[in-house]
Amino acid sequence: MEELSISINNIWVLVATFLVMFMQPGFAMVEAGFTRSKNTANILTKNLVDFSVGAILFWIIGYTIMYGESIAGLIGTPSLFINDNGIGDYANKTDLMFQTVFAATAATIVSGAVAERTKFNAYIIFTIVITVLIYPISGHWKWGGGWLDQLGFLDFAGSTIVHSVGAWVGLAGAIMLGPRHGKYVKGKAKAIPGHNLAFGALGVFILWFGWFGFNPGSQLGAAGTENTLAIAHIALTTNLAAAGGAMAALFTSWMRYKRPALSLALNGALAGLVAITAGCDIVSPGGALIIGIIAGIILVFSVELFDQVFKVDDPVGAISVHGVNGAFGTLAVGLFATEGGLFYGGGASLLLSQLIGVAAVFAWAFGTGLILFKIIKSTIGLRVSRRIEEEGLDVYEHGENAYN
Amino acid sequence: MEELSISINNIWVLVATFLVMFMQPGFAMVEAGFTRSKNTANILTKNLVDFSVGAILFWIIGYTIMYGESIAGLIGTPSLFINDNGIGDYANKTDLMFQTVFAATAATIVSGAVAERTKFNAYIIFTIVITVLIYPISGHWKWGGGWLDQLGFLDFAGSTIVHSVGAWVGLAGAIMLGPRHGKYVKGKAKAIPGHNLAFGALGVFILWFGWFGFNPGSQLGAAGTENTLAIAHIALTTNLAAAGGAMAALFTSWMRYKRPALSLALNGALAGLVAITAGCDIVSPGGALIIGIIAGIILVFSVELFDQVFKVDDPVGAISVHGVNGAFGTLAVGLFATEGGLFYGGGASLLLSQLIGVAAVFAWAFGTGLILFKIIKSTIGLRVSRRIEEEGLDVYEHGENAYN
Amino acid sequence: MEELSISINNIWVLVATFLVMFMQPGFAMVEAGFTRSKNTANILTKNLVDFSVGAILFWIIGYTIMYGESIAGLIGTPSLFINDNGIGDYANKTDLMFQTVFAATAATIVSGAVAERTKFNAYIIFTIVITVLIYPISGHWKWGGGWLDQLGFLDFAGSTIVHSVGAWVGLAGAIMLGPRHGKYVKGKAKAIPGHNLAFGALGVFILWFGWFGFNPGSQLGAAGTENTLAIAHIALTTNLAAAGGAMAALFTSWMRYKRPALSLALNGALAGLVAITAGCDIVSPGGALIIGIIAGIILVFSVELFDQVFKVDDPVGAISVHGVNGAFGTLAVGLFATEGGLFYGGGASLLLSQLIGVAAVFAWAFGTGLILFKIIKSTIGLRVSRRIEEEGLDVYEHGENAYN
Amino acid sequence: MKKIEAIIRKTKFDEVNEALHDAGIEFYSFWDVRGVGQAREGRVYRGIVYDTSTIERIKLSIIVRDKNVEKTVNAILESSRTGEIGDGKIFIIPIEESYRIRTGETGDESLYIKGKEE
Amino acid sequence: MKKIEAIIRKTKFDEVNEALHDAGIEFYSFWDVRGVGQAREGRVYRGIVYDTSTIERIKLSIIVRDKNVEKTVNAILESSRTGEIGDGKIFIIPIEESYRIRTGETGDESLYIKGKEE
Amino acid sequence: MKKIEAIIRKTKFDEVNEALHDAGIEFYSFWDVRGVGQAREGRVYRGIVYDTSTIERIKLSIIVRDKNVEKTVNAILESSRTGEIGDGKIFIIPIEESYRIRTGETGDESLYIKGKEE
Numbered sequence A, B, C: 001m002e003e004l005s006i007s008i009n010n011i012w013v014l015v016a017t018f019l020v021m022f023m024q025p026g027f028a029m030v031e032a033g034f035t036r037s038k039n040t041a042n043i044l045t046k047n048l049v050d051f052s053v054g055a056i057l058f059w060i061i062g063y064t065i066m067y068g069e070s071i072a073g074l075i076g077t078p079s080l081f082i083n084d085n086g087i088g089d090y091a092n093k094t095d096l097m098f099q100t101v102f103a104a105t106a107a108t109i110v111s112g113a114v115a116e117r118t119k120f121n122a123y124i125i126f127t128i129v130i131t132v133l134i135y136p137i138s139g140h141w142k143w144g145g146g147w148l149d150q151l152g153f154l155d156f157a158g159s160t161i162v163h164s165v166g167a168w169v170g171l172a173g174a175i176m177l178g179p180r181h182g183k184y185v186k187g188k189a190k191a192i193p194g195h196n197l198a199f200g201a202l203g204v205f206i207l208w209f210g211w212f213g214f215n216p217g218s219q220l221g222a223a224g225t226e227n228t229l230a231i232a233h234i235a236l237t238t239n240l241a242a243a244g245g246a247m248a249a250l251f252t253s254w255m256r257y258k259r260p261a262l263s264l265a266l267n268g269a270l271a272g273l274v275a276i277t278a279g280c281d282i283v284s285p286g287g288a289l290i291i292g293i294i295a296g297i298i299l300v301f302s303v304e305l306f307d308q309v310f311k312v313d314d315p316v317g318a319i320s321v322h323g324v325n326g327a328f329g330t331l332a333v334g335l336f337a338t339e340g341g342l343f344y345g346g347g348a349s350l351l352l353s354q355l356i357g358v359a360a361v362f363a364w365a366f367g368t369g370l371i372l373f374k375i376i377k378s379t380i381g382l383r384v385s386r387r388i389e390e391e392g393l394d395v396y397e398h399g400e401n402a403y404n
Numbered sequence D, E, F: 001m002k003k004i005e006a007i008i009r010k011t012k013f014d015e016v017n018e019a020l021h022d023a024g025i026e027f028y029s030f031w032d033v034r035g036v037g038q039a040r041e042g043r044v045y046r047g048i049v050y051d052t053s054t055i056e057r058i059k060l061s062i063i064v065r066d067k068n069v070e071k072t073v074n075a076i077l078e079s080s081r082t083g084e085i086g087d088g089k090i091f092i093i094p095i096e097e098s099y100r101i102r103t104g105e106t107g108d109e110s111l112y113i114k115g116k117e118e
Ligand SMILES: Nc1ncnc2c1ncn2[C@@H]1O[C@H](COP(=O)(O)OP(=O)(O)O)[C@@H](O)[C@H]1O
Pocket: D007, D034, D035, D036, D037, D038, D039, D055, D057, D084, D085, D086, D087, D088, D089, E027, E028, E029, E061, E062, E063, E064, E100, E101, E102, E111
């Protein structure tokens, strides 16, 4: 490839990397805002830890487990401490960076679902396992050229491979932990409002911004007509789905609960973003908008379902946003893909691959998650004591309050 | 044009698009910070709504009303649901995205001026009208190649076409709504301090950052010597004007009110940015600094004028920042343009075109704004009840508090 | 150079400029969050002022003092109001912008060290002196091709030239000011916790993001294989050092104070970033990680040392983050540089140059800082009265509270 | 000496403050409280209805000499009434002693400024 | 009339609120306070140990008619106890007079709603 | 039993806290209030002068046995004085009864820890 084309691709992927890295404060603000002020320092520390741990360990080994030469389509051949000055369509180190910030995204999703009750040392341990094992292995199945890829499973930027993985591990964690004290009283769900929706809104806008690195960046190139058209198209579908998700969740909450709820509209925007991530390259703008709208509607009902029926306590709605809508978005590719989608006369075969992929990744992430949390629970323990939970993790786990 | 040049332009305009999109949390933080905490969820929801509505409707129809083939120089030929894979200097979909985030900027300016007392359903309705009618029509006059453009009216990135439009509609809204309860007691203006100036400052810095997409991005290209020089020049003039505006407002408030006021210095930075937007490409760095300084001075007096003399209650200063300084900046082009400006021996003809443009857009935006708000007022109603206003829109309109 | 290469470089450096400019709200949030709420408006105003003053004065004269033709390797030949449409590897005005945001970074570091007790008018004066004299002169020694550069001193993106300069001036200021009232009671250091660690965390993430402009941007080019490899490498080393710094500070505080402290982990991330800034281009990824880890450990001990032993009251830890770790990172180049570093068989000569550079810049910045603050102290006064300090600078100096 | 505790609407604070000043009551403290009372407003957080009765209020605590009790109560009553449910309450509590920290003065003396007393 | 001041754990607020409602006590105010008491937790800020004894608490202020004092105290006692150090305190303070701002009613009348009184 | 209410400068809190501990007073609650008094500072928001008299203060609420009233008052008086306008006030209010929630103890007993009583 021509030298300048490589330079252009390289700039594009690096800028996208920076934008995806910037999703970290987005997650931090959303998770801090949607939980109580007595646990703010704790959740912020967790976000700092998972990004840092991810940055270090994905470089040390995670990257090669995901992208190393495939062993039977199941796992990459690990090698340590890569320092590779090669160049493909862009610098190999740029690829390492881009993949690193994706890995950190998967890990950080978990912290929302298990917020306000998890021991800090336990958190560090499972973040490590997610970063070096759970995420890169299922990641390998698709993006490392593994068996899901060969099956024809499509997941452009990671509705399933990134978002659902994080959320299903989080689901396992939330189940193993049990709900926060006071969340269910006499079998009835109680509201535990987040302490700062302004942080929540700021976080969602930051994430929306960062998603323009996540999706258009996943084209992995910007030089040439094809890339030019693709990244413009992806930016458009991404934005339409986010907007559709926000509005759909707003109006659904309005009709269902009589009030247009900011907290659900914010989650709705994220739901739209997660859902479009799998198919942002191959659905039409109209398809993207519809996917976003459906995602926003699903979000409201899913939050209610997990919260009030399944009684899984997920303070920030991570399971509904990233898990349920990650799965929905991945399946939607089988319906809305302009080439191969059911609604475009492509038959059900793509939909079937998508279903297999969604199910396999669910089984993997949820299964290993359960095992992981079980082991931690029966060794160092997973949950803080009741007193610590009641008085706040900030003081007891960190000795610092967020607000003074 | 050469393929790689197109790729370069495309990257540039897309990155600029992302930066302009990121101005949304900037506006959200400024507007939330400058108002009271009981209305924070409301104003954040409004910001989410206007960006989402803008994203969807500008794609559905707004874009073609603005840029469709001109009908008598007055309005573009509308067509629905564009899905255009063409390429000019960059991808057509990139252009759609860039224009969309501009449209959303215009709409979001209104929410600040009408904050803390507007019914949420009314807000949604007028946001829609602004996005699909008011903004794209006057936008067409200039950027769609309409009559103002043919007149020689200059407005590089939209001091008038974007900022003033939003502000004049906001002025109409603020007048039709009347002031917040308690704002004027026995004819005297009372201070209603914003609840969080840290949010205000964060928002202004975000906006400043985003403006580097707004202005340099409006060059709509980065490939080739001409573009290279232009975007560097524009970045410089933009930055100097912002800095000049901030300092001028700070010192003006210091001399006038004995104290260097953060809230006015923040507004001053925005005033400088708005003012330079029209001429950032054709004024010198020194000219830019002077424009910024004048904008900052105007800002302080304008806020006082609207607040204490005209008694128009504009909680965040949107009218002074975007309206008055948008007009000033547009006129300043007629004075400071190094080619054609009065101060550079270009005579008064450019200044006259600028004046016509400013006046025409004022008449259009303020006029249609008045009609729009009048219709809403006499149908579903524009303003919340006194009790809701006093206890806070968050609880009554949304059922959620921002802070818990 | 080929026209498109120039365009590519130009985009890269401009985007980097925007990212570095965005570090301003990062600093603002960190400094506001780590201090008390009664001084929040004051510290935010200071941040706005130093960036604005920097933007204006570096254009008027600072840039040429730093980069003008060298006078005996000590200072550049000043010239006023540059408006230079030349192009080198990229537009000259792009270079002006890039250097301007660096200058503003140096200036803003000071405000953290002297927070919560400095008179606002004194602050404005020393910010001006830093921007037009202290920073550009020592900057000239290295980046302007002055004597340090000729000596072989290496400082890629400014561990010493930017960060240490700011911190050593801050150290002089903190010493001349004396500690805040209540900081030392009967000779014992008291904790004065910051009022909002969520702002602190947001600020650090923003800074981390902005650092991807600071370091990879300092390559000053992106076109061609060499640049492509370099910026990818730099992004990687930067990220690893930041992550290493955060984790090292977290665990060090955990072992030393029994609790994993968020406030120190946040500082640790910044310490890693500052430390890697000098050598990000010529250390290996592994070297970067080690540098980051050492920086994080140093940070904790340095904070304790200055706070409890030297009794220098530095509310946000600026001296330890930017000064001590800037010096450490610069020296580490002499050890870890893959070409010329002691650990890579390069002998001690590079290390010696580094030592001379670190010492010379310390002497310059700390010395001129002391003189500067001494002059201010004995003329208009440096410190607010006890009453103002106790009741808060916001009300007395600005007449505005940040929170209402 | 009596302590007058008043719980009023946040939005009425400025008016009450002015009425108190007009009545010559220039010393008191206040803070934000949440009130449980007849005034209620439903809240919904993520689909769960909750917290149907707490409303933001301001609490004033004013220590006055016996002779000033009546005018203080009247000033508050008149300036804080809207007539709608949720206007709040005023309570009178006995005070046994009072000190001015600055001067150490006690009793009635600690409650007014010598020379300025009307 | 008496004023019942209770200082309870923040986490017990919902239970106490319910217990009070069950006991027919539907009017009161509350706010956040910090308590200094036996319950302590060390804090470390940047290496400096500090503030070993203040804990977040909620303070309730309930003015009731004399006949309701006992059941109010009991409702709080039962619902707010955990048995661990730091459960808090209840204090009873005499009230001399009470006014309902909305209607101007005074005395006991101002404390209940006519017609709804049990 | 008495309730001692003190309104002090925020900046004096640490000193007062220490003085109280030295005097053996280890149980109390406090919260932020805003004070209206003689100490005033002009504020200007966007050109409008306002709010010339409210200042942040801390309010302490300490319930003590009768015999401890004096030393508590003295501890506060001495540690919170600056001599400048705005130092604050101390008020003494009668308390009729007190309960320790954890144990149900009442009266004086609820105010000290058995065995640790000096
Ligand atoms: N018995 C009480 N004890 C303490 N606070 C009370 C009491 N009764 C009312 N309040 C306070 O007064 C506020 C207004 O009372 P509410 O019953 O809603 O209206 P109204 O007094 O107009 O009937 C309540 O929100 C609460 O804060």
